[in-house]
Amino acid sequence: MSRRFTPKIVTANALVEGDVVYLTADDRWSRHHAEAELIEDEAHGQIRLIHAEAQQALVVGACLAEARPGPNGPEPVHFRDAFRARGPSNYPHGKQAAGIRETGNV
Amino acid sequence: MYDYSDFDTAFVRNRAAEFRAQVARRLDGSLSEDEFRPLRLMNGLYLQLHAYMLRIAIPYGTLDPTKLRQLAMIAERWDKGYGHFTTRQNIQFNWPKLSDVPDMIDALADVGMHAVQTSGNTIRNVTADHFAGAAADEVEDPRPTAELIRQWSTDHPEFQFLPRKFKIGVTGSAHDRAVTRSHDIGLRILRGGDRQTGYEVTVGGGLGRTPMVGQVIRPFLAKDDLLAYLEAILATYNRMGRRDNKYKARVKITVFENGMEAFRDAVEAEFDHFRREYSGATRRGLARIEPFFAPPTFRDAPEDSYLAARKADPVFRAWSDTNLAAHRAPGHAIVTVSLKAHGQTPGDATAAQMRLLADLAETYSHGELRISHEQNVVLPHVRKADLSALHAALKTEGLATANIGLVSDIIACPGMDYCALATARSIPVAQEIATHFRDLGLEAEIGALKIKISGCINACGHHHVGHIGILGLDRAGVENYQITLGGDHTETMTVGERAGPGFAYDEIVPAIERLLRAYLGLRSGREESFLDAYRRLGAGPFKAALYPAEAARDAA
Structure with a gap:
């Protein structure tokens, strides 16, 4: 018996900056985890991943990552994805830095 | 310091131009990521968790002021104002943009540096003793x-x-x-x-x-x-x-x-x-x-002022007790500048710190600097008469930490704060151990100790050869830290022994404290280091300190 599908998002790194990005339901690449499309169906996930992988001019390393619904949108499940969504713990760099909180597309 | 020949210069210039064209073709869509990835890796460019990372070779850890100033310039112009020195004597920049990397590589070529073969299945940057050319016990440079x-x-x-x-x-x-x-x-x-x-x-x-x-x-x-x-x-x-x-x-x-x-x-x-x-x-x-x-001309100078400063200033005395090593020339010392200020990231230096070190190398160390695999900076040729002035200058940029070889002089890989391969974080564990033992006031009491931390099994943080090694793993979606004991990185190299089950993130610092308090109770005297005590007593009493519940059960 195959394992039950758990919700996912599509994530990647922006080609130029390398910053972590998330695929939204309306086909944008957002810098914010909460704006990601939460994918609850396995077949739909595969379609979204293929769509993401084709965008080589914008992103690198598209993949599916575990996520769960939260009050403001999808939230990371694994600590690695939480770090990707926040930035390193030794400096206030990356997404946690002030000024990168606003919505931005690739 | 080796100066590039015309051949070397032409090679790095050609490679820089070639890579610039490859980046341009990636950005205009002519190259896919699958095609580009091996090309960028051949030039030291990784894609990490949050950004690209450029790893630059510092052959055998030797730098001169010109090169270090250029690294400071690169850090400020194209990165976030700092660089990270690694256990392979390299420097890494954690935040470059792909479109800026060709300019960074050109700037490196300007001072005879490159990032070639810092990745990939090739012969990597050659490392050497960071006291080379200065150590009193050396047969040959x-x-x-x-x-x-x-x-x-x-x-x-x-x-x-x-x-x-x-x-x-x-x-x-x-x-x-x-x-x-x-x-x-x-x-x-x-x-x-x-x-x-x-x-x-x-x-x-x-x-x-x-x-x-x-x-x-x-x-x-x-x-x-x-x-x-x-x-x-x-x-x-x-x-x-x-x-x-x-x-x-x-x-x-x-x-x-x-x-x-x-x-x-x-x-x-x-x-x-x-x-x-x-x-x-x-x-x-x-x-x-x-x-x-060729060694510089060393001029011996009286040590009176050095000895007087030691007497007058306990802070200077503490620093000179820990951060100096024996030099072959009379009246000289090898100075290790700690990049392990308590609570800071091991191996990181700001652009301002790099510039100060470049200036101090020029003034006091015959223009020579070394990066150690232990992620510190070495000024190899300092006259003892100049040590007090050097120490005062180091203080101005937070570089006078007196902790070389002590519990807070920790090797730590970037871990999951940066590295795409990591399974757990290393840096915050190192930061917390350092501040914890400083706050306890036990650092000097514990004495010589090598703690080495890796954030994954690939062991960039050399955990196997730490007297205490810490390996960060992912256990069912939670960070977990395994401790190894009794490792040794020297000519008597020994791979440490795994102590037992791992510890959660918030349990690792208390576990290290139990281990070191046990050592203080078990040692035969202050002169018996942690490693010596471990060799004399075996793992038993140290494991008992790490796992008190199991030890109590076994005793019952």
């Missing part, structure tokens, strides 16, 4: 040998597609500060029966998922035979090394699976051939390179 190896291995057409990466380390002292036994090839310069210097050659060392101590393949190799013998080892490995499984592809596995005897026989057969081909090349190469590393 290992840097001419290391520079010759850099020239031989850079863009060597036979060895661009090895089964796996390949690391060479060189020391010129019997006391091994360069961890040569953990290298694919380790070289130790020693004197032969006829007083001529040559090399003890070890092969098959390595850390990572299968840690092994390098074994001697040649007890004494005549100097003139160096390049022929290296070529023979690499050619043998290139042919015999496994390519079917990347976890069994390092030369340590080749030696282990075939046996040292069979591997040595194969090397000797190749050596016979290359010896004729290389006739005289090592000698000519070293003769060309050695003058660049």
Whole structure:
């Protein structure tokens, strides 16, 4: 018996900056985890991943990552994805830095 | 310090131009990521968790003020104002934009530096004793040998597609500060029966998922035979090394699976051939390179002011107790500048700190700097009479931490704060251990101790050879830290023994405290270090301290 599908998002790194990005339901690449499309169906996930992988001019390393619904949108499940969504713990760099909180597309 | 020849300059300029064109083709869509990835890795450019990372080679850890100032400029102009020094004596920038990297590489070429072969299945940056050319116990400066190896291995057409990466380390002292036994090839310069210097050659060392101590393949190799013998080892490995499984592809596995005897026989057969081909090349190469590393003229000076400063200033005394090593020249000392200020990231230096160090090297250390594999900066040639002024200057940029060789002088890889391969964080564990023992006031009491932390099994943080090693893992989606005990990175290299089950992130610092309090209670006296006590007593009492509940149950 195959394992039950758990919700996912599509994530990647922006080609130029390398910053972590998330695929939204309306086909944008957002810098914010909460704006990601939460994918609850396995077949739909595969379609979204293929769509993401084709965008080589914008992103690198598209993949599916575990996520769960939260009050403001999808939230990371694994600590690695939480770090990707926040930035390193030794400096206030990356997404946690002030000024990168606003919505931005690739 | 070696100065690039016209040949070297033309090579790095051509490579920089080639990579600029490759980046342009990636950005305009002519190259896919699959096509571009091996090209960027050949030029030291990784894609990490949050951004790209550019790893720049610092051959045998030697820098001059011009190079260090350029690194400071690069950090400020294209990164976030700091750089991270690594256990392979490299520097990494954690935040470059892909579109800026060609300019960064041009800026490196301007000062005779590059990022070639800092990644990929090639011969990586050659490392050496960070006290080279200064240490009192040195037989010979290992840097001419290391520079010759850099020239031989850079863009060597036979060895661009090895089964796996390949690391060479060189020391010129019997006391091994360069961890040569953990290298694919380790070289130790020693004197032969006829007083001529040559090399003890070890092969098959390595850390990572299968840690092994390098074994001697040649007890004494005549100097003139160096390049022929290296070529023979690499050619043998290139042919015999496994390519079917990347976890069994390092030369340590080749030696282990075939046996040292069979591997040595194969090397000797190749050596016979290359010896004729290389006739005289090592000698000519070293003769060309050695003058660049001629020792500076050391002028002895009275030590009265140094001794007076020690008496008058307890802060200076504490620093000079921990951060100085014996220099070969009278009236001089080797200064290790700590990049481990309590609570800071091990190995990180700001652009301002780099500029200050460049200035101080110029004023006090004959224009020489070294990066140690322990992620500190070394000013190798300082007159004792200048130490007090140097210490005062270091204080202005937070560089006067007196902790070399103590509990807070921790090696830590970038871990999951940056690295895409990591399974857990390392940096915050190092930061918390350092501040915790400072706050307890136990650092001086504990004395000599090497704690080394890796955020994954690949062991960039050398955890296997830490007196206390910490390995961060992902256990069912939670960070978990395994402790190894009794490791040793020196000429008596020993792989530490796993103590038992791992600890959660918030349990690791208390576990280290229990371990070190047990040591303080068990040691025979202040002069018995943690490692000595561990060797005398065995793992038992230390495991009991780490796992008190289990120990109590066993005792019941």
